[in-house]
Amino acid sequence: MWMLLLLIAVAPIVFLAVKLDQLSKMQNRLKVQLHFAQQQSVQLEHLAFWLAEEQSQQLLVKVHQAGRTHAKVPVWYLHTELLCKAIPVLCKELAKQGTLPRQAVAKFLKQQNQLSFNEMENFLRHHPVLTEFWQSNTMTSYLKLCQRAVEMLQEYKPAHSDRLAG
Numbered sequence: 001m002w003m004l005l006l007l008i009a010v011a012p013i014v015f016l017a018v019k020l021d022q023l024s025k026m027q028n029r030l031k032v033q034l035h036f037a038q039q040q041s042v043q044l045e046h047l048a049f050w051l052a053e054e055q056s057q058q059l060l061v062k063v064h065q066a067g068r069t070h071a072k073v074p075v076w077y078l079h080t081e082l083l084c085k086a087i088p089v090l091c092k093e094l095a096k097q098g099t100l101p102r103q104a105v106a107k108f109l110k111q112q113n114q115l116s117f118n119e120m121e122n123f124l125r126h127h128p129v130l131t132e133f134w135q136s137n138t139m140t141s142y143l144k145l146c147q148r149a150v151e152m153l154q155e156y157k158p159a160h161s162d163r164l165a166g
Contacts, residue, residue, distance in 0.1 A: 045095055052091035055143065059084040059150050066153040074156050079123045080149040082108075082115055087146060094139055101142040102134075127152065 063081050067073045086108040093099035093107070106117040124134045124145075129152070133145035 048091055048095065049088065052088040055146075056084055056087040059087070059146055062150045063153060066150070066156070070156065070158065072158060074153065074158075076123050076149075077153065078115060079120060080146075080153050082112060082120070083146050083149055085112075087143065090139060090142060100137050101139060102137055 060081065063077070063084055067077055083105075086105055089108045090099075090101050090104040093104040094101075099107075105120065109115055109117050109120060121134075124130045127149075129148055130145050133141040133148065
């Protein structure tokens with residue numbers, strides 16, 4: 001009888017000890033998985049920053065090439081250049097603080113002190129092809145906005161040429 005009572009009293013303790021051991025092993029596996037996921041996240045973040053920098057540099061090369069092909073560049077040349085320069089900054093702001101592109105552009109322009117945020121928005125609203133991308137306010141739409149702004153700069157034809165005929 002005492003043996004039965006002792007078995008009934010010890011059984012839940014043994015059961016709990018086995019469950020606790022299982023939970024401890026599961027916790028250790030999850031810690032390893034979390035560490036691995038954090039490492040991958042950091043690697044992906046670095047890759048995203050590198051790609052943003054590359055995209056920015058490629059677009060800036062096109063901007064500067066387009067600037068050299070015209071005797072007189074359009075007034076919005078600076079706008080396009082600053083949009084492209086902001087790509088890496090936006091990527092970092094989005095990754096670190098979850099900042100949306102418009103907020104990051106406003107912060108970037110304030111730091112650059114070359115163009116106000118209102119001037120940039122007026123430029124973007126003046127060109128309907130860019131407005132939709134700007135209104136979407138996502139990193140993907142911002143990249144498309146930059147690409148389209150560069151294409152517009154490349155396609156720019158002044159009303160009359162200031163170049164001397166030679």
